[in-house]
Amino acid sequence: MAPTLPTACGSLPPEGALRLRPGEAGSAAPAGMGWRHLTLLLIALAAFGGMAQAQSVALAGTLGNKALLVVNGAAPKSVAVGEKHMDVKVISTSGDQAVLELNGKRHTLRVGDAPVSVGAGGGTGGEAGKSGKGGNRIVLTAGTGGHFVTPGQINGRAVQFVVDTGATSIAMSAADAERAGINYKSGQPIQLSTANGVAPGFRVKLNSVRVGDVEVYDVDAVVISQPMPFMLLGNSFLTRFQMVRENDQMTLTKRF
Numbered sequence: 244m245a246p247t248l249p250t251a252c253g254s255l256p257p258e259g260a261l262r263l264r265p266g267e268a269g270s271a272a273p274a275g276m277g278w279r280h281l282t283l284l285l286i287a288l289a290a291f292g293g294m295a296q297a298q299s300v301a302l303a304g305t306l307g308n309k310a311l312l313v314v315n316g317a318a319p320k321s322v323a324v325g326e327k328h329m330d331v332k333v334i335s336t337s338g339d340q341a342v343l344e345l346n347g348k349r350h351t352l353r354v355g356d357a358p359v360s361v362g363a364g365g366g367t368g369g370e371a372g373k374s375g376k377g378g379n380r381i382v383l384t385a386g387t388g389g390h391f392v393t394p395g396q397i398n399g400r401a402v403q404f405v406v407d408t409g410a411t412s413i414a415m416s417a418a419d420a421e422r423a424g425i426n427y428k429s430g431q432p433i434q435l436s437t438a439n440g441v442a443p444g445f446r447v448k449l450n451s452v453r454v455g456d457v458e459v460y461d462v463d464a465v466v467i468s469q470p471m472p473f474m475l476l477g478n479s480f481l482t483r484f485q486m487v488r489e490n491d492q493m494t495l496t497k498r499f
Contacts, residue, residue, distance in 0.1 A: 299394040300331050301401035302341055302352040303422060309333075310341040313403065315392075319422075378456040379497035381484070391493055395476070396453040397423045402474055404454070406493070408486075410477030413449065413464035419474050420466045425449070427466040442468045452480050457497055459483050 303311040303319040311319040314329045322328045324335055334342040339354040383391045383406065391406035397413075400423040407414075420427045430447035449462045454476075463479040484495035 299403065300343060300345060300350075300352070301394065301403070302343075302354050303401075304354055305336045305339060305341060308336055310336050310343070312343075313401070315403075381454050381457050381495040383493045383495070385491040385493070389491070392473075393454055393476070395455075396451075396458075398425065398450045399453075400424050404476035405473040406481070407475040407477050408481060410475045412477045412479040413452065413462060413475060414471070414477060415464065415466055415474040416471040417466055417468050418470065420447075425464075425466065430466065433465070444468060454495075457495075459497070 299315055301313040303313050305311065306321060308324045309321045310324075310333045312322050312328055312331060312333075313319050314331055320328050322331070322333045324333050326333060330345070332344040334344055334349060336342075340351055342349055342351050344350075381393075383393055386392050393404050393406070395402055395404050402415075402419070402423055415423075417427065425447060427445045427447050430445035433444045433446055434441055445466045447464050447466055449464050451458055451460050452462045453459075459480060481495070483499055484497055487494045487496075
């Protein structure tokens with residue numbers, strides 16, 4: 244029988260945040276933030292991305308002459324060659340790659356590559372990327388609503404994180420896990436209590452998690468069957484770093 248992880252989840256609108264028992268699988272929503280607030284934040288981020296220069300772009304797949312683009316962590320959008328979506332233009336597609344034009348510059352992206360970041364705001368990989376060497380320092384800049392949203396990779400697949408210091412582990416929906424190529428059903432089954440009732444989930448171990456040029460290995464995570472507006476970068480990753488925040492900037496320096 245799968246272990247039951249009761250949550251402190253109230254009604255959905257006011258304070259209902261999907262949350263697991265502290266010290267086990269981790270919370271599944273930013274501390275103090277209700278599920279409706281998360282959804283509203285996601286809509287706000289998508290709107291901001293449409294008005295301003297794209298912050299990050301990843302290629303989720305190709306369908307003939309169309310590219311499935313993930314812009315600023317939103318749901319994949321099918322964009323045909325010659326068309327533009329949120330300031331990202333598809334120039335060509337071929338197999339598992341596409342040539343995109345962002346801010347007047349062309350980039351070739353493959354499915355699974357780390358997102359291309361352009362413009363102001365969002366997360367960066369710190370100074371190590373300038374030298375082409377692996378680094379131990381991540382510098383993030385707060386975006387809309389003061390939240391730290393950053394592109395990253397799980398097991399080499401491109402993902403989009405929101406930093407959650409209240410989450411014990413990385414947390415994601417089953418759909419996000421599938422897009423990241425995670426065989427989560429082979430993990431440990433668990434039961435999660437949510438605002439919509441009890442939902443199944445899985446506790447898994449990620450081979451690697453990368454943000455910018457910094458990569459860590461064997462990271463605990465939880466996969467939840469219900470949809471989530473964000474993939475949460477929790478303490479199974481964050482506790483491996485010394486964290487310093489000054490105003491709207493967060494610096495993570497790798498400890499081990």
